[in-house]
Amino acid sequence: MKSRDTGFPRADAEYDFLRARRRQVLSRLANWLRREPDDVNIMLPFDEVVEALGKENERRIGLRVIRLDSIVGSVDRSRDFDRRFRPTSARVRQRWERLATASRRGEHIPPIDVYRVGDLHFVIDGHHRVSVAYALGLTSIEANVTLVRTKLNPAGIRYRGDLIVKGYRRLFLERVPLRGEARAAVVVTEPEDYARLGEHVEAWGFRLMQDEGTLLDRVTVARRWYEEEYQPVVQMLRQAELVGDRTEAEAYLWVAGERYRMIRTHRWDDDVIRAVRLQRR
Known part of the structure; x- marks a missing residue:
């Protein structure tokens, strides 16, 4: 769905934030009604993913255009945004609306920084930019990518609970x-x-x-x-x-x-x- 565009970037940015917050609350309610797992809407923590999979090495591969839906986790901001990078509270509002206003005015927005594990991406810096991009209806974003190689393939990881199985499998394959x-x-x-x-x-x-x-x-x-x-x-x-x-x-x-x-x-x-x-x- 396209975001609202009244020609007043500041007002539209405020509306975008409120809409993103409303969607986050409705998503939590829907998960509760469907009795889905508690972690279905939670961002994957990068450190836990790498620990479960077993890190081998990492290297920077530079600037890339990545799909927003490939970004599934965070290094350290998993409490501020949900799995779809919708704000989980009003504490990020000021910075969020400032970035949304700048985006609507066509100002340059720096690339985000991410780790890549398999086909998955984890935000190092740029959580607010990802959230705004989602709210504006974008499907991709520029990112400085660091590739992380792991002993196990991350395929099949959807929720935090999947990391338990991956961790046990890694230990089994070591034995x-x-x-x-x-x-x-x-x-x-x-x-x-x-x-x-x-x-x-x-x-x-x-x-x-x-x-x-x-x-x-x-x-x-x-x-x-x-x-x-x-x-x-x-x-x-x-x-x-x-x-x-x-x-x-x-x-x-x-x-x-x-x-x-x-x-x-x-x-x-x-x-x-x-x-x-x-x-x-």
Whole structure:
């Protein structure tokens, strides 16, 4: 929707701010009525995102034109604006209206400064400029961009709660350094399942080293677990149509848990032995 243009920049800027505040309040009300997560309208904190994904390095790539809807977070101003950079209170009003007035008069507005993580952008400096650009109906903005590379791809991050899953996955891949196709294939949806899976793989690797009487590094254990244990079990689960709505890794965790549950029952009848044998590596 286009902003109002009466020919009086100062008055229009005041109207723009009030409209942005009203939309922010209505958005909060709508989220409450829909019972959406508390963090659905909250800006993503840059530090938490990078911690969850694991930072590798950064470098400046200079001036770029970026889409406003790719800006999802902030370095330090997440309380002043919501996810769509609408003001959350009146405390930013004076500076906001000054920038909006200048924009309406056609004055030069400096580029903002952002970090880029994958396809996502996080504002270092220029929160008010982003907010005004949204209010004026713009779709892009000039930005000085610093590219940040992380161990995990940020794809799939929508809300703050998604960072928990990413953090657990990063820790899992440090414990179980899968590569290539294996890395992409082993995915779970619940954070705690990554912890359970990591413990399972480490235990499997310990038994493997005992059986072979040799010391293996984590990369080798991860590769052999995937090839000798995970893939055969998942293939059987597919053939038996037991994966269902779960991911293959979740189905694997379920059957691995059932194997140990059956062992703990101390029922050593033919059915139990047959079920365990089918699931052995």
